[in-house]
Amino acid sequence: MVPMVDVMTFLIVFFILFTTFRASPMGLKVKLPAAVTATKQETTRITVTIDVGGNVYFNDTRTTVDGLQQKVRQQIARNRDSLVIIKADRDVRYAKLIEVMDAVRRVGATRVALAAERPS
Structure with a gap:
């Protein structure tokens, strides 16, 4: 019975790993066709920064x-469609961040993002 449990555990781990490592559509390299009527989508980016002092x-x-x-x-x-990017220092008080987010949303910003560093 124990060897069967080992085999089943191995199969479960194998399928979990296999499904997480498969290629995503964003990772595939394809050559896109050119379109004469294509227009560049311009997104206005608004950067809001909050330093450690709450400024x-x-x-x-x-x-x-x-x-x-x-x-x-x-x-x-x-x-x-402006994108508001909020860059808050990691030591900023949570209440200050919420105050800024609320202020931005109150005036009609629907696209709000928080900036973060990718761990190395």
């Missing part, structure tokens, strides 16, 4: 949360 920056310019709302509102009025 807020809009595209590298220091501002307040109220000032941030005005600037983001102006950008959203120009391009509704």
